[in-house]
Amino acid sequence: MTRKKYKQAKPLLFDRLFPPRTMMVGGHTVQKPRSRAWLISIVLLIVVAASVMITEFDIGILIKRGHQLWVILAKIFNPKWEYFSKVVNPLLDTIKMSVMGSVIGSLLALPFSIIASANIVKNGILVAIMRVLLNIVRTLPTLVIASISALMFGLGTFAGTVAISIFTFGIVSKMMYESIETVDMGAFEAMEALGSTKFRAFWSAVFPQILPTYLSHCLYSFEINIRAASILGYVGAGGLGILINDRVGFRDYEGLGMVLLTLFVVVLIIDNTSQYLRRKLS
Amino acid sequence: MQTTLNPIEAMYDNRPRRWWIYTLIVLLLTIVLGWSSTAIEFKGIASKGAEVAYGIVYGIFHPDTNLLWTLSPDGVPYLLLQTVGIAVLGTLIGGLLAVPFSFLAAENVVPKWLAFIVRAFTLLIRTIPSLVWALVWIRVTGPGPFCGVVTQSICSIGMISKMYINAIEDLDTKILESLDAAGCNTFQKIRYGILPQLYANFISTIIYRFDINIKDATTLGIVGAGGIGAALIQCINSRRWSMVGAFLFGLIILMLIIDFFSTRVRKRLARG
Numbered sequence: 001m002t003r004k005k006y007k008q009a010k011p012l013l014f015d016r017l018f019p020p021r022t023m024m025v026g027g028h029t030v031q032k033p034r035s036r037a038w039l040i041s042i043v044l045l046i047v048v049a050a051s052v053m054i055t056e057f058d059i060g061i062l063i064k065r066g067h068q069l070w071v072i073l074a075k076i077f078n079p080k081w082e083y084f085s086k087v088v089n090p091l092l093d094t095i096k097m098s099v100m101g102s103v104i105g106s107l108l109a110l111p112f113s114i115i116a117s118a119n120i121v122k123n124g125i126l127v128a129i130m131r132v133l134l135n136i137v138r139t140l141p142t143l144v145i146a147s148i149s150a151l152m153f154g155l156g157t158f159a160g161t162v163a164i165s166i167f168t169f170g171i172v173s174k175m176m177y178e179s180i181e182t183v184d185m186g187a188f189e190a191m192e193a194l195g196s197t198k199f200r201a202f203w204s205a206v207f208p209q210i211l212p213t214y215l216s217h218c219l220y221s222f223e224i225n226i227r228a229a230s231i232l233g234y235v236g237a238g239g240l241g242i243l244i245n246d247r248v249g250f251r252d253y254e255g256l257g258m259v260l261l262t263l264f265v266v267v268l269i270i271d272n273t274s275q276y277l278r279r280k281l282s
Numbered sequence: 283m284q285t286t287l288n289p290i291e292a293m294y295d296n297r298p299r300r301w302w303i304y305t306l307i308v309l310l311l312t313i314v315l316g317w318s319s320t321a322i323e324f325k326g327i328a329s330k331g332a333e334v335a336y337g338i339v340y341g342i343f344h345p346d347t348n349l350l351w352t353l354s355p356d357g358v359p360y361l362l363l364q365t366v367g368i369a370v371l372g373t374l375i376g377g378l379l380a381v382p383f384s385f386l387a388a389e390n391v392v393p394k395w396l397a398f399i400v401r402a403f404t405l406l407i408r409t410i411p412s413l414v415w416a417l418v419w420i421r422v423t424g425p426g427p428f429c430g431v432v433t434q435s436i437c438s439i440g441m442i443s444k445m446y447i448n449a450i451e452d453l454d455t456k457i458l459e460s461l462d463a464a465g466c467n468t469f470q471k472i473r474y475g476i477l478p479q480l481y482a483n484f485i486s487t488i489i490y491r492f493d494i495n496i497k498d499a500t501t502l503g504i505v506g507a508g509g510i511g512a513a514l515i516q517c518i519n520s521r522r523w524s525m526v527g528a529f530l531f532g533l534i535i536l537m538l539i540i541d542f543f544s545t546r547v548r549k550r551l552a553r554g
Contacts, residue, residue: 048374051367055427055508062432068422076418096318103315139537140530141511143413143501147518148338152331231413235504235515241413248417256414264409 014039075253076260083258087243091262093157094239097232098225101164106218108169113176119185120202131177138170142228147235157238164229168221175220179213180206212281219274219281226270230263334521341527349528356513358532364427365509366536368502369495372434377488380439384446391450401447408440412498416507427508434495434502442491449483486551489544496540500533 020031051057115121116130146163153159187205192198233241240259247256350358385391387400416433423429457475466474503511510529517525 047370051370054364054367055371055431057371057428057431061423061428065422069418072418072421096320099314099318135538135541136534139534141497141501143504144514147515148334151334151518227411231411234413244414260410260414264406267409
């Protein structure tokens with residue numbers, strides 16, 4: 001029998017430069033790698049020093065003007081209740097945008113995530129291209145997408161819905177192809193062996209397995225979307241962001257406090273409902 | 283009597299039928315969707331919409347190479363570096379500030395009422411959007427990258443402490459008892475009993491938050507908190523597409539690199 005030669009794992013560069021110390025412990029020779037703490041600390045120190053320089057870090061400003069923050073925070077925590085009537089409509093717009101965006105984005109994500117999962121699509125190049133595309137979609141900041149779509153579709157909630165859809169599409173499809181790759185493929189292969197088409201096999205064998213995870217991911221993205229949608233108005237895409245921009249511009253921090261309080265309550269309700277539903281799903 | 287059916291068919295016949303639940307869910311979804319579809323008042327593509335779309339595509343494929351390679355403070359490399367710097371400092375300071383908060387919010391360390399108060403406080407930090415934090419801080423520090431650093435340090439506390447608390451509450455305290463029995467003092471108990479259990483989780487959390495903060499740092503620039511966002515938004519609004527293309531190009535490359543490395547490091551940490 002020919003013995004297969006396994007390549008010895010090459011030691012890391014660090015271990016070659018600073019070879020591990022050989023020690024005798026209870027009659028056995030043991031190799032104790034050298035500590036890396038000093039190297040990590042030096043690298044960290046250099047990175048921090050460079051960051052401090054490049055970001056013009058100046059603790060003096062905080063000490064000198066820090067009390068300003070408390071003035072503003074005190075106003076924010078003293079919300080102007082009569083402003084609530086003006087908050088309601090933008091708030092409903094924000095919720096509508098995130099509901100619609102979550103639904104459109106999650107539906108779009110499903111076919112793309114199937115193409116990007118390596119256990120369903122056997123064509124490696126197609127999967128790789130798909131993943132790079134999905135990665136690129138995820139790197140685009142939501143506010144940038146929103147400001148571009150506000151230029152394209154005009155100011156208003158439609159632009160926000162488009163931005164939220166794209167954002168949802170990015171995160172849900174990533175989470176989905178990771179879940180699809182962990183499903184039990186036995187049933188899928190059995191159905192293919194019996195002569196069913198790929199789509200039919202996916203629909204009956206894989207889809208029931210991923211459906212709870214899919215719904216859970218959709219709810220999770222909805223949770224994030226409420227927060228994301230609340231600031232989109234800052235670039236003119238409708239919702240609470242318009243008010244936030246407005247109130248800060250007028251230095252009306254009591255009004256801002258009311259906007260934030262409403263947002264806080266809504267986020268709390270939605271988070272808890274969605275977490276309850278997600279626990280039921282898993 | 284179901285003698286004619288074989289056991290498999292009998293089982294299939296008794297399958298749970300919850301059609302009314304499904305109908306209810308579908309009905310609810312339809313109502314919610316119908317209500318929220320009023321948000322989509324599609325007024326047709328804005329008169330210059332097609333031009334904008336063309337401009338974006340043109341810009342991505344013809345990025346302003348001058349801007350892309352220059353090392354001056356308005357160039358893409360410097361702004362990207364500044365964005366990374368903001369995220370690094372913001373995440374590190376946030377990660378450090380979150381440590382006392384999370385120990386004070388862990389139910390196995392402090393009494394329940396104190397844990398609840400501190401938790402509510404971190405929840406408050408988490409719910410206020412980072413953009414609003416930046417708008418508030420900008421009144422204190424003035425515009426510039428420093429504002430971004432301060433904003434991210436505060437914002438990060440919310441999420442990081444949530445993850446820290448989970449790690450702290452999962453601590454195995456039996457180890458402390460055995461260290462006690464072996465005669466260790468308090469410092470040794472922390473060094474050999476607590477830190478090894480926490481540090482992989484803490485570092486993994488910080489790297490995860492760094493990922494988020496990098497993305498956040500680009501948007502914070504839009505309100506004037508330094509980094510690449512300010513320049514990007516200005517170029518979008520003044521429709522200089524090849525400059526927009528250069529910024530987006532740099533941003534995408536940076537994100538892909540950081541995503542790649544952070545996933546690798548976190549996988550290694552998870553495996554131990």
